[in-house]
Amino acid sequence: MFKRSEQDKRPPVQIFVDGxxxxxxxxxxxxxxxxxxSCDARRSTAVSGAPRLPYCMMGVCFDCLVxxxxxxxxxxxxxxxxxxxxIEIQKGKREIGR
Amino acid sequence: xxxxxxxEAYDVVVIGAGPxxxxxxxxxxxxxxxxxxxxxxxxPGGQVFRAISSTPVTERxxxxxxYWAGAELVQALRASSAEVIHRATVWSLDRxxxxxxxxxxxxxxxxAKRVILATGALExxxxxxxxxxxxxxTAGAAQTMLKSSALVPDGSTVIAGQGPLLWLLxxxxxxxxxxxxxxxxxxxxxxxxxALPHAFAFLTSPYFAKGLAMMREVKAKVQIVSGVTELFASxxxxxxxxxxxxxxxxEAIPADLLLLHQGVVPxxxxxxxxxxxxxxxxxxxxxxxxxxxxxNSTVPGIAIAGDGAGIAGANAAMVRGxxxxxxxxxxxxxxxxxxxxxxxxxxSDLAKAERGRIFLDALFRPSPQFRIPSGxxxxxxxxxxxxxxxxxxxxxxxxxxxxxxxxxxxxxGPCQGRLCGLTVTELMAQARGKTAQEIGYYRxxxxxxxxxxxxxxxxxxxxxxxxxxxxx
Numbered sequence: 001m002f003k004r005s006e007q008d009k010r011p012p013v014q015i016f017v018d019g020x021x022x023x024x025x026x027x028x029x030x031x032x033x034x035x036x037x038s039c040d041a042r043r044s045t046a047v048s049g050a051p052r053l054p055y056c057m058m059g060v061c062f063d064c065l066v067x068x069x070x071x072x073x074x075x076x077x078x079x080x081x082x083x084x085x086x087i088e089i090q091k092g093k094r095e096i097g098r
Numbered sequence: 099x100x101x102x103x104x105x106e107a108y109d110v111v112v113i114g115a116g117p118x119x120x121x122x123x124x125x126x127x128x129x130x131x132x133x134x135x136x137x138x139x140x141x142p143g144g145q146v147f148r149a150i151s152s153t154p155v156t157e158r159x160x161x162x163x164x165y166w167a168g169a170e171l172v173q174a175l176r177a178s179s180a181e182v183i184h185r186a187t188v189w190s191l192d193r194x195x196x197x198x199x200x201x202x203x204x205x206x207x208x209x210a211k212r213v214i215l216a217t218g219a220l221e222x223x224x225x226x227x228x229x230x231x232x233x234x235x236t237a238g239a240a241q242t243m244l245k246s247s248a249l250v251p252d253g254s255t256v257i258a259g260q261g262p263l264l265w266l267l268x269x270x271x272x273x274x275x276x277x278x279x280x281x282x283x284x285x286x287x288x289x290x291x292x293a294l295p296h297a298f299a300f301l302t303s304p305y306f307a308k309g310l311a312m313m314r315e316v317k318a319k320v321q322i323v324s325g326v327t328e329l330f331a332s333x334x335x336x337x338x339x340x341x342x343x344x345x346x347x348x349e350a351i352p353a354d355l356l357l358l359h360q361g362v363v364p365x366x367x368x369x370x371x372x373x374x375x376x377x378x379x380x381x382x383x384x385x386x387x388x389x390x391x392x393x394n395s396t397v398p399g400i401a402i403a404g405d406g407a408g409i410a411g412a413n414a415a416m417v418r419g420x421x422x423x424x425x426x427x428x429x430x431x432x433x434x435x436x437x438x439x440x441x442x443x444x445x446s447d448l449a450k451a452e453r454g455r456i457f458l459d460a461l462f463r464p465s466p467q468f469r470i471p472s473g474x475x476x477x478x479x480x481x482x483x484x485x486x487x488x489x490x491x492x493x494x495x496x497x498x499x500x501x502x503x504x505x506x507x508x509x510x511g512p513c514q515g516r517l518c519g520l521t522v523t524e525l526m527a528q529a530r531g532k533t534a535q536e537i538g539y540y541r542x543x544x545x546x547x548x549x550x551x552x553x554x555x556x557x558x559x560x561x562x563x564x565x566x567x568x569x570x
Contacts, residue, residue: 001233001355005248005274008154025247027152029140032247042232042335047482051335053232055479055517057239058145059138060220060365062480062512063230073512073548077242078185080140 002035015085017041030076030087031057031064046093065090072098102206103199104181108134110426111197111210112180113188113368116144117412118404119216120171121419126214127180129427129434134208135175136186136199142172144218144404145238146412149246160273161245162266164308164412171416190544191215191372195399200549205557212399212426215369216419219362219405222384222464223521224259225471227330229358230479233337237267237359250276253354256340258282258329261462262309264359268316280351281316282342283324284360286465293460303454328467331356360464364406367514370542373397378535381459382409383469384520385539391445392425393418401425409459414451420444470524477525478518480511485525492529499523499540512548515540 010025017039024033031054034041042051043065054064057077064076069086072094076087110126112119115137123135143150147168155161175182183201190198195210221236228234237257243249250271255278257268264281271278293300300306316322328343331353341350363384366376375396376385386408393401401422404415421444427435471477471485483506488496491505499515499522502508508522509515515522519540527537 001251001253002243002249003252003276005155005250007156008248009156010154025154027140027149027154028247032243032249035243036247036249045482047480050230050482051232052230054235055230055239056221056236057242058220060513060516065512078138078140 004036013081013083015081015083015087017087018089024081026081028081029057030066030068030074030079030081030085032077033081034066034076034087041089043090044092049092067098070098101183102201102204103134103183103208105132105134105208107209108132109210109430110134110212110214110423111136111208112214112216113137113191113197114144114216114218114404114406115139115142115182115184116216116218116404117146117168117171117415118218118406118419118422119144119214120168120175121416122214122216122403122423123180123182124171124174124178125420125423125438126426127178129423129431129437131427131430131434133178133180134210135180135182136188136197137182137184138187140184142175142182142184143168145242147171148242153245154248155245155274160270162270165245187547188368189547189549191368191400192544193373193397198544200547200553203553205549205553210399211430212401214393214419214422214426215400215402215406216404216415217365217368217406218415219409220365220516221359222361222363222469223517224358224360224468225475225477225485225521226358226468227471227475228332228337230476231331231333231337232335233333233354234331234356234358237264237357238362240357241267241270244270244274248274250274251355251357252277254279254352255355255357256280256282256351256353257357257359258284258326258340258342259359260285260464261359261361262305262458263362265309265312265316267357267359268320269312272316272319278320279353281320281322282326282329282340282344283322284326284329284465284468285324285462287325289461289463292463293457296454296457296460300454300457305454305458327465360468361462362405362409363520364408365516366406366539367516367542367546369395369400369402369406370539371544371546372400374400374402376539378533379408381456381463383463383524384409393422394425410452410455414448414455417444417448417451421448469521470528471521477521478506478508478511480513480517481507483508483518488522488525489529492526496526497530498526498537500538502526503540509540514542514546
């Protein structure tokens, strides 16, 4: 859906999406890294289980909700990636205790 | 990395580091007032100057001179004594000017003598059939990814809607080597006549030449379909095609990505929750705060600057930021105001920056069918409530957005009405034969962004706080 411009010379950052290593770039938000990767980043909604991807990328729509380092319902578009970050695509509601 | 505010109280707290907030904080600090700037993003710039200090787009022409103007604002701020905290989400502001802010999962509390809200705008909801499908995004979302990560569309891409941002985004995508298959222009033909009386001011504004050049640049490379009156996104679990009607003819094209845009509207959540009075703006079709000429709201001590004060663009936002900050300086340290640009000069700058705006508002006024959906089209994305659900609720007695919450939970999901509020107001107004002003808006309250119970529970408690709730 998206590709990186060749002029982007930022250093790589390795994150893990549902356990699979994905190369992002320093300064990417989690949502941007997911959309730039080849992984299926579609979450499913809490209400009907419908598939969604980020919509606004600016912190207002909450369609980018994702589990980051064990904490659920984070807005992926507001969190920058960090080396070793563990991302889980959220299926349904946030689970109690995470 | 995450730092709490250094003090408990400030002369001026500015919320939002876009053009208005950057200018306001720099001005207030320059006059010697203790100033705190809180911003939710990773770095300064807001949306229009997004990633201004970190963008990987090094070829400056690709983003345009208007974008790089943001760098000067950031420089001025950094040269000032203002304290700046990013990744700081303000979740409460009240009439006492007490502010609660979430930073790195913990809440801090600060008090201000004056607050300048510079929380900007968000894109107007574009509730068409299929707008919740993966692969449908806002034009602003694509621009955010382009500026902050140099990412451009590379599958089959359709851009649909209207307004200056749409053409700017298209030009930027093409310059960075991205793909656009078709642009579907939804501008109503009748709008050209409505806008005509305001054309002179626009023709003599800087927007005219820039806009024309950009449209030419895009039209040379992309097929444009104008007069689009209907628009649908469809696909199975993912966007597959976009269909539309133009000139009475229906057509469908395969698409991986659909970028929607029909203008921006003030982001009202924090201001409304603080009790600032807003009124329906019939021209811009949104809620705008009631303000005086210096941006002061109906809540003493709270001013609003930038697009949150009514949409007028980045140049006007910067000036409004300076005006609001100067007004704060005049109130708190009158002697220091002499250091700043005189108010009369600022007001004349503002008039210049606002020139041509009415023309744009009239020309790009979104059509009713793209604002007020029907049938199975989702209105509330969070709670997945359709237009028909809302009309059914009206039929059995829901009178306004707040009653509707009890019927259908609209606006009660995590986005807190940001993506459905305007649609709900207009849909209910139409169904009930009332004005949007009469129908009103959701009653917004803190926390204006979701925070965890754990974060609330970790807030330091005084003995009196504990006594208030613990028995015995």
